[in-house]
Amino acid sequence: MMVFHQVSVGVLLYALFALCSLHWGSAFGVGVTQNASLIIDASGNSSRSIPDTLFGIFFEEINHAGAGGLWSELVSNRGFEAGGPNTPSNIDPWSIIGNESSIIVSTDRSSCFIRNKVALRMEALCDAEDSNICPAGGVGIYNPGYWGMNIEQGKTYKVVLHVRTLESLNLSVSLKSSDGLQNLATANVIGDASDFSNWTRVELMLDAEGTDHKSRLQLTTMRKGVIWFDQVSAMPLDTYNGHGFRKELVSMLADLKPRFIRFPGGCFVEGEWLRNAFRWRETIGPWEERPGHFGDVWKYWTDDGLGYFEFLQLAEDLGALPIWVINNGVSHNDQVHPSTVLPFVQDILDSIEFARGGADSKWGSVRAEMGHPEPFQLTHIAIGNEDCGKKHYRGNYLKFYYAIKDAYPDIKIISNCDGSSRQLDHPADLYDFHIYTSANNMFSMAHQFDRTNRSNSGPKAFVSEYAVTGRDAGRGSFLAALAEAGFLVGLERNSDVVEMASYAPLFVNDNDHRWDPDAIVFNSWQQYGTPSYWVQQFFKESSGATLLPATVHANSSISVVVSAITWQSSENDNYYLRTKIVNFGSNIVNLTISIASLDSNYIKSVGSLKTVLTSSNLMDGNSFKEPNKVAPVQSMFENAGNRHGC
Numbered sequence: 001m002m003v004f005h006q007v008s009v010g011v012l013l014y015a016l017f018a019l020c021s022l023h024w025g026s027a028f029g030v031g032v033t034q035n036a037s038l039i040i041d042a043s044g045n046s047s048r049s050i051p052d053t054l055f056g057i058f059f060e061e062i063n064h065a066g067a068g069g070l071w072s073e074l075v076s077n078r079g080f081e082a083g084g085p086n087t088p089s090n091i092d093p094w095s096i097i098g099n100e101s102s103i104i105v106s107t108d109r110s111s112c113f114i115r116n117k118v119a120l121r122m123e124a125l126c127d128a129e130d131s132n133i134c135p136a137g138g139v140g141i142y143n144p145g146y147w148g149m150n151i152e153q154g155k156t157y158k159v160v161l162h163v164r165t166l167e168s169l170n171l172s173v174s175l176k177s178s179d180g181l182q183n184l185a186t187a188n189v190i191g192d193a194s195d196f197s198n199w200t201r202v203e204l205m206l207d208a209e210g211t212d213h214k215s216r217l218q219l220t221t222m223r224k225g226v227i228w229f230d231q232v233s234a235m236p237l238d239t240y241n242g243h244g245f246r247k248e249l250v251s252m253l254a255d256l257k258p259r260f261i262r263f264p265g266g267c268f269v270e271g272e273w274l275r276n277a278f279r280w281r282e283t284i285g286p287w288e289e290r291p292g293h294f295g296d297v298w299k300y301w302t303d304d305g306l307g308y309f310e311f312l313q314l315a316e317d318l319g320a321l322p323i324w325v326i327n328n329g330v331s332h333n334d335q336v337h338p339s340t341v342l343p344f345v346q347d348i349l350d351s352i353e354f355a356r357g358g359a360d361s362k363w364g365s366v367r368a369e370m371g372h373p374e375p376f377q378l379t380h381i382a383i384g385n386e387d388c389g390k391k392h393y394r395g396n397y398l399k400f401y402y403a404i405k406d407a408y409p410d411i412k413i414i415s416n417c418d419g420s421s422r423q424l425d426h427p428a429d430l431y432d433f434h435i436y437t438s439a440n441n442m443f444s445m446a447h448q449f450d451r452t453n454r455s456n457s458g459p460k461a462f463v464s465e466y467a468v469t470g471r472d473a474g475r476g477s478f479l480a481a482l483a484e485a486g487f488l489v490g491l492e493r494n495s496d497v498v499e500m501a502s503y504a505p506l507f508v509n510d511n512d513h514r515w516d517p518d519a520i521v522f523n524s525w526q527q528y529g530t531p532s533y534w535v536q537q538f539f540k541e542s543s544g545a546t547l548l549p550a551t552v553h554a555n556s557s558i559s560v561v562v563s564a565i566t567w568q569s570s571e572n573d574n575y576y577l578r579t580k581i582v583n584f585g586s587n588i589v590n591l592t593i594s595i596a597s598l599d600s601n602y603i604k605s606v607g608s609l610k611t612v613l614t615s616s617n618l619m620d621g622n623s624f625k626e627p628n629k630v631a632p633v634q635s636m637f638e639n640a641g642n643r644h645g646c
């Protein structure tokens with residue numbers, strides 16, 4: 001194995017005080033010490049603006065990132081649709097409480113909801129007083145959520161369910177510990193024979209009297225008779241902005257100050273087959289009416305509680321531009337011919353109207369009904385995902401491109417074809433660039449866009465998926481993060497030809513590692529950032545900042561890349577200068593930092609800060625036990641000071 005080593009430094013220089021030169025030697029390293037100097041030109045002569053949108057995030061429904069993750073719904077398969085439209089069907093992960101002498105459970109197509117007809121039929125054979133006495137606790141069904149529901153003492157959970165029965169009802173709705181023995185919260189739904197003879201929506205607020213991170217929701221009865229259930233939901237009342245997102249997870253995103261959010265995939269957008277691709281129309285409107293769908297690429301069902309509207313809402317809540325990745329009639333295995341793609345095009349035009357149309361437009365009115373009369377700021381559409389090589393991509397792309405530009409000339413369109421090495425043969429505002437590779441390659445790709453031809457004014461790059469993968473990364477290593485830091489510094493330096501970049505994938509539910517590594521790992525109640533997550537924190541002020549010329553001079557070959565930016569804080573109007581230094585080599589580098597031509601107007605003596613991300617072992621990562629084992633450490637930059645003659 002390679003023995004590179006060490007030391008990524010984001011050196012933050014806060015409010016430029018009278019400082020011209022700093023020395024910094026890394027505290028770690030296995031090899032000899034190498035001398036080098038970093039010269040930053042703060043004169044503004046050759047500075048350049050970094051695009052406002054350079055760093056953002058990419059959300060894909062993969063690894064249960066949304067269903068069982070970012071979306072706070074606790075019930076999995078809430079509409080009993082996951083087993084397919086034909087009944088009787090599998091009700092996984094619902095389970096039965098009782099046995100065949102006390103209860104019969106099946107599915108039928110009696111739901112009141114048109115687009116999701118499957119309902120659950122539960123027949124209790126036992127009773128409280130009869131020859132067939134129900135077991136203590138009753139009979140019924142329970143849902144374990146996504147590997148257990150996180151129920152916390154003192155918090156309130158909103159449970160909504162749809163019920164129908166021709167008999168009198170006494171239904172217990174309860175949150176129980178994982179083994180079903182401890183009661184955390186309960187309410188009884190009681191009614192006469194006539195009360196629930198039609199489908200009835202029942203809403204309950206349950207206050208948890210105990211904590212269990214792997215709880216379950218139970219629906220039980222001690223009364224003989226038949227009860228139908230459909231669309232059963234349980235959500236914590238306390239969500240991000242009250243919009244249904246898991247608070248701690250969104251906070252981690254907000255901490256990155258993402259300027260855009262690309263969604264909802266990825267391959268998720270394409271599907272293995274078109275019939276299983278993401279269809280925005282099926283994911284809007286009241287959640288009860290959404291059919292849900294099987295994401296056949298990542299092989300799990302989603303109830304689509306996190307739908308097109310919710311993605312737009314999330315973007316707005318984060319202050320990020322939504323980047324809507326659309327299916328262009330191409331999946332992994334089947335494709336629509338350009339001559340028949342028009343309905344797909346119309347479908348996407350409708351989706352844009354849904355986002356941007358007035359509250360009186362056909363689709364804008366649906367958005368308004370959902371509680372958002374103001375349009376969403378949708379300015380970017382990505383046509384497909386990794387589809388450039390597909391037979392009908394170009395033909396379909398052009399149909400989408402001209403139809404969208406015709407109706408919405410301001411919308412920027414992103415092509416799947418790589419325009420970094422040659423000119424595209426079709427019009428586009430941006431082109432996708434995806435890279436998953438080893439740490440060595442990723443670090444060397446800091447120079448990838450140095451080679452882009454500046455003299456043609458072609459589309460700019462959107463590095464919409466990047467990550468170190470494979471053995472160098474495992475489930476998230478310091479080594480991977482270090483190489484990515486170098487790559488991102490390269491993107492910053494080349495931000496005249498790179499307009500956007502996002503890491504992938506963003507999330508993994510620890511119970512469903514379909515893809516490693518990821519930026520954020522979570523389970524039902526905990527979360528932590530991998531080293532790759534923390535690297536992104538070093539770039540959160542970069543979008544819209546000013547890039548300064550920064551060069552490293554050394555007499556020996558060193559694996560160091562650097563960048564320097566200045567920006568004005570929106571919080572206090574102060575100007576800041578930050579230089580990021582990534583040492584991917586095995587030697588300690590004794591770096592002398594000189595800043596030429598500081599504008600004295602901006603100089604204040606507030607001090608300098610240094611933020612270091614490093615680790616003693618290249619393969620170190622974080623875990624629920626040690627969430628901050630590899631995380632940035634901030635300190636004052638002690639040996640910063642004046643040098644004569646500057």
Ligand SMILES: *[C@@H]1O[C@H](CO)[C@@H](O)[C@H](O)[C@H]1NC(C)=O
Nearest residue numbers: 032033034035036555556590
């Ligand atoms: C680095 O600089 C110091 C002080 O100028 C000097 O003593 C040392 O020999 C230099 N190291 C190398 C490897 O050149």
Ligand SMILES: *[C@@H]1O[C@H](CO)[C@@H](O)[C@H](O)[C@H]1NC(C)=O
Nearest residue numbers: 034035036037553554555556
């Ligand atoms: C490189 O070598 C030259 C000549 O010996 C010396 O003046 C200069 O300071 C060295 N640079 C660094 C970064 O060590």
Ligand SMILES: *[C@@H]1O[C@H](CO)[C@@H](O)[C@H](O)[C@H]1NC(C)=O
Nearest residue numbers: 041042043044045046596597
């Ligand atoms: C920047 O430009 C000014 C005026 O053109 C010039 O006086 C100064 O020397 C330049 N500074 C640098 C570092 O090139």
Ligand SMILES: *[C@@H]1O[C@H](CO)[C@@H](O)[C@H](O)[C@H]1NC(C)=O
Nearest residue numbers: 098099100101102134135136
């Ligand atoms: C069903 O469970 C009851 C206890 O609740 C038990 O007495 C009975 O034997 C079980 N019947 C079957 C068929 O397993």
Ligand SMILES: *[C@@H]1O[C@H](CO)[C@@H](O)[C@H](O)[C@H]1NC(C)=O
Nearest residue numbers: 138170171172188190221222
């Ligand atoms: C409903 O059932 C619960 C639990 O089985 C029981 O404690 C309660 O008395 C019942 N209520 C009515 C009105 O029957």
Ligand SMILES: *[C@@H]1O[C@H](CO)[C@@H](O)[C@H](O)[C@H]1NC(C)=O
Nearest residue numbers: 112194195196197198199200
């Ligand atoms: C039940 O639903 C039917 C059809 O929607 C309606 O005609 C009837 O009035 C409803 N009955 C009650 C009791 O609400």
Ligand SMILES: *[C@@H]1O[C@H](CO)[C@@H](O)[C@H](O)[C@H]1NC(C)=O
Nearest residue numbers: 421423452453454455456457
């Ligand atoms: C760069 O692009 C220009 C304009 O399209 C072209 O004339 C030139 O040959 C290109 N240069 C290289 C090195 O590809």
Ligand SMILES: *[C@@H]1O[C@H](CO)[C@@H](O)[C@H](O)[C@H]1NC(C)=O
Nearest residue numbers: 023025033034035590591592
């Ligand atoms: C690092 O470089 C500075 C400036 O050249 C020098 O004064 C110092 O001795 C060097 N330290 C080491 C450990 O080489």
